Each structure stands twice: as structure tokens, then as C-alpha cells.
Amino acid sequence: MNIPEIYDYLMRARRDLWACLEGVPDEKLSEPLLAGSTLRFHCLKDLVAHVPIIEDSWVHEDFLRDTPIWEAFPWMEALGGDGPFYAGVPLADLLEYWRAVEESTLKYLPTLTGPELQRQVVLGNGRESMTLDGLVWHVLVHEMRHTAQIALMLRMRGVTPPQLDLIAYLPADVAQSTSRASGQSGDCVTNTLSPGSKVHVQPDAQDAAARAGHTHPPLHRPHRKEKGRVR
Numbered sequence: 290m291n292i293p294e295i296y297d298y299l300m301r302a303r304r305d306l307w308a309c310l311e312g313v314p315d316e317k318l319s320e321p322l323l324a325g326s327t328l329r330f331h332c333l334k335d336l337v338a339h340v341p342i343i344e345d346s347w348v349h350e351d352f353l354r355d356t357p358i359w360e361a362f363p364w365m366e367a368l369g370g371d372g373p374f375y376a377g378v379p380l381a382d383l384l385e386y387w388r389a390v391e392e393s394t395l396k397y398l399p400t401l402t403g404p405e406l407q408r409q410v411v412l413g414n415g416r417e418s419m420t421l422d423g424l425v426w427h428v429l430v431h432e433m434r435h436t437a438q439i440a441l442m443l444r445m446r447g448v449t450p451p452q453l454d455l456i457a458y459l460p461a462d463v464a465q466s467t468s469r470a471s472g473q474s475g476d477c478v479t480n481t482l483s484p485g486s487k488v489h490v491q492p493d494a495q496d497a498a499a500r501a502g503h504t505h506p507p508l509h510r511p512h513r514k515e516k517g518r519v520r
């Protein structure tokens with residue numbers, strides 16, 4: 290898979306996550322589950338804001354060096370950017386910003402040609418640089434990490450999140466899956482591909498997803514946007 294294909298997966302997973310969030314009472318999205326800690330985020334809405342803020346920041350402040358999308362959203366500027374500021378913001382406003390960031394990124398991705406991806410991007414500290422390719426992958430994986438946190442926080446409040454693993458969005462071979470699934474009673478997991486289109490993950494795929502869900506990398510390195518570079 291490549292960057293546009295993974296971004297397409299993220300967009301489809303976002304829509305399933307957004308649909309789930311839109312069905313959650315506002316007080317659960319604003320509840321300070323993490324308050325009292327030293328963490329930067331206190332509620333689900335803080336994380337819902339954080340994911341597109343980071344994508345916006347990297348793409349516009351670091352890669353393109355132009356104007357971030359958030360500057361078109363005065364309420365974001367007023368709140369102070371990335372952090373525990375979003376409990377009182379309607380979910381619809383946060384998703385409107387996220388959709389605007391997504392629309393911008395979709396226009397940007399076709400510019401990521403081979404030579405461009407090898408360009409060195411100077412980081413905010415001015416002392417280091419990394420290849421654009423690696424940093425774009427950081428942005429993609431960053432969303433996966435945080436949406437997993439959002440899913441966990443939803444479960445902590447009694448809400449069943451959608452299955453967001455990549456395998457739930459891969460095209461399934463219906464003929465092979467049907468033969469494998471015969472005699473089994475597992476439920477299908479349904480994820481939205483696009484409006485009006487569905488893919489069903491058969492029991493064997495669910496088994497693979499379950500196995501994948503228990504495979505974690507041995508190391509967790511802090512990502513650079515948590516070092517206070519976002520405004």
C-alpha cells in the first residue's frame with residue numbers, strides 16, 4: 290500500500306468513527322475522563338480536535354509552509370490551539386474543521402512525487418531534518434494511534450466503537466470467505482466504504498483482525514508534536 294491508499298483507508302475509517310461519535314450524548318464527549326492528570330487532553334473532544342490539528346500543522350506549517358486551515362476557524366484560534374480546550378465545542382464544529390483539513394490534504398497528496406518525498410524537511414527546532422516521506426507516514430500513523438485511544442475511551446463510557454482496523458476495510462474475497470465460513474456462526478462486521486457501499490468482513494478476517502489487535506510494537510516513542518511545537 291502507498292500513502293494515498295492509506296489516506297483513503299483513514300477517510301473511510303473516519304466516517305465510521307464520526308457516525309459513532311454523532312450518536313454519543315454530548316456530555317460523554319465532554320466528560321473530563323483524563324482530567325487531574327498531567328496529560329494534554331481531558332476529554333474525547335480534545336482528541337477529536339487533536340488529530341486534524343496535527344495533520345493541519347504538519348501539512349501547512351512544516352511541509353507547505355503556508356496558512357493552516359484552523360485560521361479559517363476563529364473559534365479555534367480563540368481557544369488556543371491544541372490542548373484540553375474543546376469540551377464546550379459542539380462535535381459538529383470539530384467535524385467541520387476535520388473535514389476541511391481532509392479536503393485540503395486530498396489536494397496536497399498528489400504533489401507527493403518520488404523526488405518530493407525524499408526532500409528533507411527542517412523540523413520546528415531548526416536543528417534536525419527528516420525526509421518528507423517519513424514525516425507523512427508519521428501523520429498517518431499518528432491518527433491511527435489516537436483513534437485507538439478514542440475507541441478505548443468510548444468503551445470506558447459504555448459505547449461500542451466501530452471496528453477501525455485496516456483489515457476491516459480491505460476488499461474481501463467473497464467466494465473463498467464463504468467456503469471458509471460455512472458451518473461457522475460468527476457475526477459479520479460491517480464498515481462503510483463509501484455512501485451506499487459496504488464490505489463485509491467474514492469470520493476468518495475477523496480472526497485475523499483479532500490477532501492483529503494483539504500484536505503491538507515493543508517500543509513507544511513520543512511523537513514530536515507533543516513537545517509543544519503546535520502554537
Ligand code: NI
Nearest residue numbers: 431435512514
Ligand atoms: Ni498526538
